[in-house]
Amino acid sequence: MAKRLLGALIFGSAVAMAALQPTSTWAKDVVRVRVAEYSTKTGPFFQGLAEKFNAANPDIEVKVEHLPWPEMQQQLVSDISAGTAPDISHMATRWMAGFAKDGALAPIESLMSPGFADTFVPTYLDLQKQDGHTWGLPIAASARGMFYNKKLLEKAGITNPPKTWDEAFEAAKKIDALGDDIYGMGMQGKDLDTEGYWFYSLWTHGGAIIGPDGKSGFASPEAVAATKNYLRFIEAKATQPGVTGSSREDLQNLFAAGKLGIVLSGPWLNAQMAEQGKDIDYGISQIPISTVSATYGVTDTISILETSKVKPQAMKFLEYIFSKENRLEFGKLEGFVPVLKSESTEPFFTDNPKMAVFLEMGPVAKFAPLFPRWEEMADGLKSELAKIYAGEATPEAGLQAAAEKMNALLAEK
Amino acid sequence: MSAIDSSTPIRTATLRRSGAAQSNSLFALILVAPCLLLSVTVIGYPIFDVIRMSVFDVSRIGIVREFAGFGNFIKTFSDPVFVQACWQTLVWTVAVVGGTMLVSIPIALILNEDFYGRTIARTIVLLPWAISLAMTAVVWRYVVNGDFGTLNMTLSALGLPFDGYPWLADARMAFILEILVGILVSVPFTVTILLGGLTSIPETLYEASAIDGASPLHSLRYITMPLLWPFMQIAIVLNVIYVFNSFPIIWIMTNGGPSNRTDILITYIYKQAFAFGKLGNAAAGSVVMFAMLLVFAVIYLYLTKARGAQDDV
Numbered sequence: 171m172a173k174r175l176l177g178a179l180i181f182g183s184a185v186a187m188a189a190l191q192p193t194s195t196w197a198k199d200v201v202r203v204r205v206a207e208y209s210t211k212t213g214p215f216f217q218g219l220a221e222k223f224n225a226a227n228p229d230i231e232v233k234v235e236h237l238p239w240p241e242m243q244q245q246l247v248s249d250i251s252a253g254t255a256p257d258i259s260h261m262a263t264r265w266m267a268g269f270a271k272d273g274a275l276a277p278i279e280s281l282m283s284p285g286f287a288d289t290f291v292p293t294y295l296d297l298q299k300q301d302g303h304t305w306g307l308p309i310a311a312s313a314r315g316m317f318y319n320k321k322l323l324e325k326a327g328i329t330n331p332p333k334t335w336d337e338a339f340e341a342a343k344k345i346d347a348l349g350d351d352i353y354g355m356g357m358q359g360k361d362l363d364t365e366g367y368w369f370y371s372l373w374t375h376g377g378a379i380i381g382p383d384g385k386s387g388f389a390s391p392e393a394v395a396a397t398k399n400y401l402r403f404i405e406a407k408a409t410q411p412g413v414t415g416s417s418r419e420d421l422q423n424l425f426a427a428g429k430l431g432i433v434l435s436g437p438w439l440n441a442q443m444a445e446q447g448k449d450i451d452y453g454i455s456q457i458p459i460s461t462v463s464a465t466y467g468v469t470d471t472i473s474i475l476e477t478s479k480v481k482p483q484a485m486k487f488l489e490y491i492f493s494k495e496n497r498l499e500f501g502k503l504e505g506f507v508p509v510l511k512s513e514s515t516e517p518f519f520t521d522n523p524k525m526a527v528f529l530e531m532g533p534v535a536k537f538a539p540l541f542p543r544w545e546e547m548a549d550g551l552k553s554e555l556a557k558i559y560a561g562e563a564t565p566e567a568g569l570q571a572a573a574e575k576m577n578a579l580l581a582e583k
Numbered sequence: 584m585s586a587i588d589s590s591t592p593i594r595t596a597t598l599r600r601s602g603a604a605q606s607n608s609l610f611a612l613i614l615v616a617p618c619l620l621l622s623v624t625v626i627g628y629p630i631f632d633v634i635r636m637s638v639f640d641v642s643r644i645g646i647v648r649e650f651a652g653f654g655n656f657i658k659t660f661s662d663p664v665f666v667q668a669c670w671q672t673l674v675w676t677v678a679v680v681g682g683t684m685l686v687s688i689p690i691a692l693i694l695n696e697d698f699y700g701r702t703i704a705r706t707i708v709l710l711p712w713a714i715s716l717a718m719t720a721v722v723w724r725y726v727v728n729g730d731f732g733t734l735n736m737t738l739s740a741l742g743l744p745f746d747g748y749p750w751l752a753d754a755r756m757a758f759i760l761e762i763l764v765g766i767l768v769s770v771p772f773t774v775t776i777l778l779g780g781l782t783s784i785p786e787t788l789y790e791a792s793a794i795d796g797a798s799p800l801h802s803l804r805y806i807t808m809p810l811l812w813p814f815m816q817i818a819i820v821l822n823v824i825y826v827f828n829s830f831p832i833i834w835i836m837t838n839g840g841p842s843n844r845t846d847i848l849i850t851y852i853y854k855q856a857f858a859f860g861k862l863g864n865a866a867a868g869s870v871v872m873f874a875m876l877l878v879f880a881v882i883y884l885y886l887t888k889a890r891g892a893q894d895d896v
Binding site for chain 2: 244268556
């Protein structure tokens with residue numbers, strides 16, 4: 171009996187060895203990739219890319235996980251601290267600075283094939299650099315423009331879309347007078363990107379986030395003028411009601427429902443309009459100006475993590491994502507601005523009236539600074555802006571408080 | 584609790600100094616050891632880790648750097664938003680728990696009466712419990728939406744001037760709405776506890792007092808209320824613990840805004856940790872919250888112990 175048991179044991183372990191052996195010789199390098207969803211199409215798109223890549227590279231297996239944006243930051247922070255981070259992760263470029271500083275990301279300049287970096291539009295790749303290293307690749311880039319409802323403008327007797335803030339103010343007042351549930355210009359005061367909405371006015375008034383002295387530019391005379399510019403819209407009731415309760419989505423929903431005359435937004439609104447606002451005839455033009463032309467440029471980053479044991483393989487997949495045809499397909503799917511030089515000349519971008527403005531505005535795009543503490547500075551600003559928009563603080567006092575908070579955080583470094 | 588309860592048999596056992604009893608209690612200890620160990624690891628470790636992080640400088644990815652002493656606490660307490668969030672947490676907890684009790688007592692009294700369709704009524708009252716808190720908050724966020732929300736649609740259909748009224752734009756109004764939603768989701772739990780209390784009151788007391796000529800109002804005042812009081816205490820303490828810690832309603836409806844005026848401690852801590860990457864400050868805030876809740880947990884233990892003792896008599 172015992173002999174048979176021993177025999178069975180030996181046989182069993184031999185089978186197990188045999189079973190283990192081939193897997194270790196054929197072991198594939200697994201690359202875990204995490205992407206955030208811009209739309210329901212993002213996940214399947216990257217899944218498809220991974221399948222094609224895996225088929226062409228039998229020794230590498232790319233596994234794609236996709237998460238909604240709001241969960242990305244928390245998930246990434248917890249995974250990095252628990253040591254379970256993926257090899258490649260998607261993130262907002264403004265988080266990248268903090269992660270890079272804390273040593274969570276791998277510099278990729280030495281991993282890239284020669285000449286690969288030159289395929290990018292320099293503005294967007296330069297944003298991924300800090301302290302002499304490249305910390306990721308610009309997976310998405312967008313500039314912002316002014317969306318206007320053609321029919322409402324026409325009804326209000328406006329022939330050309332407003333080019334300056336004064337024209338926009340007059341137009342908003344006229345559109346707002348069209349009816350009780352028609353509003354002139356959308357004004358954001360809540361949630362993600364509230365500060366971005368204010369930057370349009372700041373930059374077109376010649377202001378800057380960082381002043382020439384290296385300190386906060388939030389309380390500069392230009393910033394005060396930019397804020398008063400928005401306040402006149404609110405005080406004249408030429409915006410949607412309840413600015414401090416309106417998020418970016420709220421404004422976009424109003425515009426898609428045909429209730430809003432003008433809203434400042436990015437190319438993703440095209441995708442929403444194609445689904446929810448099919449019968450709305452709208453145009454896109456440049457952000458209104460006061461003294462200079464400007465727009466808010468934002469990029470998202472895809473990085474390799476420092477803890478990854480398969481960095482070269484991960485880089486190989488990244489280079490595959492950033493091939494011209496794959497990027498073009500992604501651009502068409504999600505409506506982002508081209509980040510590769512070769513993409514920029516494609517007729518899809520240049521001849522498409524719904525995309526051309528974002529390309530035109532590229533050269534005047536300004537970006538949020540890459541400070542590790544930027545999220546907190548932006549939150550301080552957002553909080554003060556809500557007080558100013560609600561009429562509880564003067565622009566001067568509110569902006570002064572936001573600038574002081576930012577300066578204190580700058581001094582902390 | 585369990586430690587206090589079990590101390591009595593152990594003490595008598597050692598007094599007797601009987602070898603059999605001693606090995607018995609040792610055997611019992613061995614039997615509960617795995618369970619105890621599991622509880623200590625699962626409950627104790629996170630608490631230990633939070634306390635550790637609160638006195639160290641922690642990077643945004645959780646790397647513990649040098650010892651910071653009370654630095655994180657000082658930073659946290661000197662943040663005006665933290666102090667503001669403390670006050671708002673107090674308002675939030677008192678308002679939600681107070682409101683819940685005021686609503687739940689009459690509901691429980693009614694549901695305790697025998698009437699046609701009582702089972703249906705009880706089910707309806709318990710329903711909000713079956714829906715996840717996050718989902719309830721999302722639904723209410725849409726209901727109170729200024730332009731597309733059903734609340735404004737209903738109010739305007741009634742001829743009231745609420746067309747496009749932005750409920751969540753004003754911090755005070757937003758906070759009131761959140762408190763109302765908080766009350767709504769706390770009622771089922773509270774009613775259940777109170778109903779349990781009401782069924783435990785013997786019917787004979789009411790019959791005897793009715794014979795002595797007590798009006799229904801009198802029996803409510805002198806029989807129901809005093810006998811329900813221990814259950815109300817427990818409902819209050821447990822609700823305080825739940826509500827104090829409740830995250831989804833505020834996070835989803837207003838994200839703590841406008842201008843941090845609806846932030847409570849838990850949303851403040853979440854922002855510190857996951858939006859700003861200040862894990863040390865978040866840990867310090869958590870320790871402060873933990874200390875506050877510990878007080879209520881001790882009160883709860885004291886109350887249930889007092890009750891247990893009463894029941895034994």
